[in-house]
Amino acid sequence: MSDGRHRLSLSRASSPSVARRDGSHSSAPPPRAEPAFASAMSRPAAPRAGGRSGRVSKKLLSCHKSTAPTAMGFIPLPIVIDTHCHLTFPDFADNTERELAEAAKHGVTGCITISTTSVDCLSALAIAKSHDRVWCSSGVHPSYSDHGPHDWSIIRMVARDPKCVAWGELGLDNHYDKPLREVQDAVLAEQLSVIENEKSESGETGLGKPIVIHCREAFDDLLPILKDTVFDPARFVFHCFTGSANDAKKILDFGAWISFTGVVTYKNAKDVQAAAKLVPSDRIMVETDAPFLAPMPRRGERPCRPWMTSLTAKFLAELRGTDWEEFHHTLNDNTQRFFGINAHGAGE
Known part of the structure; x- marks a missing residue:
């Protein structure tokens, strides 16, 4: 998640002027405001309460003309x-x-609904268990790190459910001066420790599940921390990448993955586009970060919706000079390798 700070019951009123870490001020509400190149959007009040091999239901496939065969029937590319x-x-x-x-x-x-707090992850799991083609993650977002105490027993419990396919999102966010960095650092360290100490029946650290990383203006701070962990770098994906080509190189040299939102489609996001051209085909993914960051030509719409993944994916194929049919298969292969989710459904 990269936009709009969505509070739970511990909501803190937005101040008219927010200090950034560099000493400047912004009239925007506290984290998470969009990147500078993203359009302003209204902020919702709060999140609501609410098998990997699940098939796309006939109900979902019955309302449109089909063009592409899958294990479940026909759906459009x-x-x-x-x-x-x-x-x-x-x-x-x-x-x-x-x-x-x-x-x-x-x-x-299908989609993965990503958790932001120990309360939110219960809601995410409830949604995932109610829909075959929805999965979830379990973790505490850095911009909610000051909403403690965090119930790590819930985080662990959700992570152990088969419908939970990842930890996170977790990391660091330096865009605003709150939550304080020492609070973010402490929660990140505790969260990484929780993941490290959670073992699967076969002894895999962190249940063998991947980790979704939130990193905003914090690459030089966060990468050394991740390098110090026991985790294989290939288990990390830096979601909603909004950095430069140089930032992307640092992530790739580390060995992690990079995922792009609709931001990459914006005309004034040239740095992000340059980075997208650098990412190897076996380490790229696509997402919406909905309800935020609708891609072109829907930029500025709220909410961004899961279907808009298709717009960003097609833009990336064109940007990278890749045949579209080949690229969407690449994305599907990557999603299956990283999250264990087959876009074509079970048995494909």
């Missing part, structure tokens, strides 16, 4: 997964089925 969205947010209240149906019309055959 592209066939991709939205690997990062926030279905627990009020923008999608009680509308998950509608969002999945609309996504299927555009060839987006």
